Amino acid sequence: MTQYFSLEFITMLTGFLLIIVGIWGMISQKNLIKIVIGFSLFDTGLNIVIVSLSHIKNSTAPIIDKAVDVSQAASKIADPVPQALVLTSIVIGLGVTALMLAYVLRLYREKKSLDINSYTDLKW
Amino acid sequence: MIKKGILLLILVGFFAVISSLIINFTGNEALNPMAKHYAENGPSEVGAANLVTAVVVTYRGLDTLGEITILFIAAAIIGFFLKAHNADADRPSRLRKTSEILETASTLLVPTIFMLGAYIFINGHLTPGGGFQGGAVMASGVMMIILARPTSKFNHKLLSVLESVSGVAFVILGVLGVVLASGFLNNSFLPLGELGSILSAGAIPIIYVSIGIKVGSELTGILDSLKEHQNEI
Amino acid sequence: MSILLAIFLGLVILVLAGTAIYHKNTKVAIIAAGAVGLFASVLYILLAAPDVALTEASIGSGLSTIIFFYVLNKIRQTND
Numbered sequence: 001m002t003q004y005f006s007l008e009f010i011t012m013l014t015g016f017l018l019i020i021v022g023i024w025g026m027i028s029q030k031n032l033i034k035i036v037i038g039f040s041l042f043d044t045g046l047n048i049v050i051v052s053l054s055h056i057k058n059s060t061a062p063i064i065d066k067a068v069d070v071s072q073a074a075s076k077i078a079d080p081v082p083q084a085l086v087l088t089s090i091v092i093g094l095g096v097t098a099l100m101l102a103y104v105l106r107l108y109r110e111k112k113s114l115d116i117n118s119y120t121d122l123k124w
Numbered sequence: 125m126i127k128k129g130i131l132l133l134i135l136v137g138f139f140a141v142i143s144s145l146i147i148n149f150t151g152n153e154a155l156n157p158m159a160k161h162y163a164e165n166g167p168s169e170v171g172a173a174n175l176v177t178a179v180v181v182t183y184r185g186l187d188t189l190g191e192i193t194i195l196f197i198a199a200a201i202i203g204f205f206l207k208a209h210n211a212d213a214d215r216p217s218r219l220r221k222t223s224e225i226l227e228t229a230s231t232l233l234v235p236t237i238f239m240l241g242a243y244i245f246i247n248g249h250l251t252p253g254g255g256f257q258g259g260a261v262m263a264s265g266v267m268m269i270i271l272a273r274p275t276s277k278f279n280h281k282l283l284s285v286l287e288s289v290s291g292v293a294f295v296i297l298g299v300l301g302v303v304l305a306s307g308f309l310n311n312s313f314l315p316l317g318e319l320g321s322i323l324s325a326g327a328i329p330i331i332y333v334s335i336g337i338k339v340g341s342e343l344t345g346i347l348d349s350l351k352e353h354q355n356e357i
Numbered sequence: 358m359s360i361l362l363a364i365f366l367g368l369v370i371l372v373l374a375g376t377a378i379y380h381k382n383t384k385v386a387i388i389a390a391g392a393v394g395l396f397a398s399v400l401y402i403l404l405a406a407p408d409v410a411l412t413e414a415s416i417g418s419g420l421s422t423i424i425f426f427y428v429l430n431k432i433r434q435t436n437d
Binding site: 006028101105 | 403409
């Protein structure tokens with residue numbers, strides 16, 4: 001039971017719940033901008049889950065200075081690889097969000113509507 | 125209503141699938157072998173005090189190249205989609221006049237914001253931060269210019285020159301790593317220096333400066349194509 | 358202590374995410390989505406990831422909120 005009362009577990013649970021909220025927003029909302037907001041919440045939740053998996057108990061930031069010596073680095077720091085991957089993922093998330101919003105603007109100029117139900121061109 | 129019930133059932137099922145992952149989670153007690161290798165050999169092989177920078181720029185440098193390419197393609201597609209109509213660009217403006225406080229503050233603050241961005245990406249190998257963060261800070265400085273002077277036009281030629289020169293510099297530095305050292309984006313063809321000083325870590329500061337300029341100009345391009353008062357229908 | 362802070366931040370993040378999905382006013386929803394990124398960056402600091410926190414604060418909560426507002430403004434301009 002004690003493993004559930006740790007920093008990693010709580011942040012991981014927050015990330016998973018944020019993912020669920022984001023998916024719910026994407027599939028239940030009708031407004032196109034709300035769908036993009038749900039996508040960005042999903043993105044943030046996924047990043048929180050990955051970073052929470054990089055944390056070791058009582059670890060410090062992966063920067064070597066006076067507090068963390070080179071010799072004891074391996075036993076003190078958090079895992080740097082997931083952090084580097086999340087760094088990449090956040091920047092790509094911004095690019096994808098901006099691209100989706102540009103599509104929203106373009107769709108709005110075609111049909112003057114933000115409701116997803118009015119875009120039925122591919123429906124059969 | 126039935127539709128939402130079905131969607132809710134799907135979500136509950138999804139949560140049930142991942143719940144076994146959550147229940148059996150115990151947390152990490154020690155680093156896995158790959159991270160241990162980076163932590164033990166990173167300072168002597170790469171010379172960067174910030175190990176995340178060592179992973180981003182050197183060990184996983186190819187990922188960063190791909191990421192910058194994705195950002196570039198996204199910026200290009202946004203520009204293509206929003207500039208297709210450019211019929212009456214000289215329609216009279218309906219914008220409110222910006223307040224004097226904002227204009228004066230922007231002349232004072234924009235150079236400081238640019239200097240902060242440059243500081244963040246030059247010190248990327250020592251402190252938290254790096255090319256992406258510095259580039260984003262610079263783009264927020266540009267955004268302040270847009271807010272204070274909405275009618276000002278950007279020099280698009282300068283932006284594209286900056287972007288392509290920094291991108292080419294990134295690739296050339298990577299190829300120099302192949303020729304002079306042991307692999308693509310290897311930074312040890314310049315002297316590694318002393319761990320923790322500003323002129324250390326070989327080519328990492330130069331690579332991060334070029335990444336910072338490239339990300340800054342790409343984000344500025346995205347903001348510029350979404351800017352109001354331009355490319356109205 | 359940091360565990361209590363993490364629980365508090367997680368609750369705030371979930372409430373803000375619900376606001377972002379369900380609020381009628383789109384401006385409030387966008388602000389709430391930006392605040393989710395801001396609180397997530399504090400969580401990253403607790404998880405010993407200062408690089409990620411800096412990126413999330415500047416990109417995830419700063420620039421993306423601005424882009425949302427630009428698009429909202431353009432949609433409103435096209436309307437009238």
